Amino acid sequence: MFHIHTFPEVDSTNEVAKKYPANNVIVAEEQIRGRGRFGRKWVSSKGGLWFSLVLEPGKRLFEYTFIGALAVLESIGTGETKWPNDILVEGKKICGILSEVEFSGNEAEKVVVGIGLNVNNELSDITKIAVSLKEVTGKESDLNELLGKILKRYEELLTLDHSDILRMFKEKCGMLGKNVTVKSLDKTISGEAVDINDEGHLVVQTEEGPLVVQEGDVTLL
Ligand code: BT5
Helix, strand or coil: CCEEEEEEEECCHHHHHCCCCCCEEEEEEEECCCECHHHCECCCCCCCEEEEEEECCCCCHHHHHHHHHHHHHHHHCCCEEECCCEEEECCEEEEEEEEEEEEECCEEEEEEEEEEECCCCCCHHHCCCECCHHHHHCCCCCHHHHHHHHHHHHHHHHCCCHHHHHHHHHHCECCCCCEEEEECCCCEEEEEEEEECCCCCEEEEECCEEEEECCCEEEEC
16 A cells, blocks of 8 residues: 655655655656656646655566556556557557666665656647647546556556566557657667567567667657
8 A cells, every 4th residue: 555645846756756665655736847768858737647656676677667557558548558658649648657766775775656647737838749638538537536546556566477567568559560760869770669578678670680679769650
């Protein structure tokens, strides 16, 4: 069972969460410096669900992210997963997840899983790439109810093993079998997204053969 702490406004729920032990959840109505991967900005105005779970280490980091995606997907009842950390509805991003490890010396001390879900919030200048649950369903959702559902499902999925989590994420992953371009920090490749391997990396079949991608942003062609 998680202990939930709600704040009206924080910089980033991931930062606040790092100060708490495992089994706590930090929720904010608004984030001033919500962030995505590579320090990118995450738009987090009032009306969205912005929260971070503090968890015991033990699984591989990508599994915490995949579990988050599956828990959200099942709770909102629509959408598909996108490697490595998104949920899309109608081709637009409704949810992004940022999982981070906190170390104590060389040992992983805890894992912080930050989940941002557009619910009733306005998206103003990112409407081309982002969508909210309100736009999809045509009505507002109760944030607490939704949070409760996601956390319950997250806890259940945490008990599954690595292979089940991977299989479930892949089953819901709309981009597998499609032609994609993947932009990593150091290169861009194109080909068919054929698999997500045991390490949580994307396998792309290119003209030069299969390539394994550890990080990056995928665009469907
Ligand atoms: C992510 O990064 O998708 C991870 C987002 C994690 C946000 C949560 S909210 C609670 C917790 N506290 C935090 O500070 N963070 C976590 P990435 O894959 O790098 O995607 C970032 C990109 O998504 C941006 O560059 C924008 O293009 C786009 N974006 C920004 N805000 C968005 C939003 N509200 N909805 C959809 N897309 C958005």
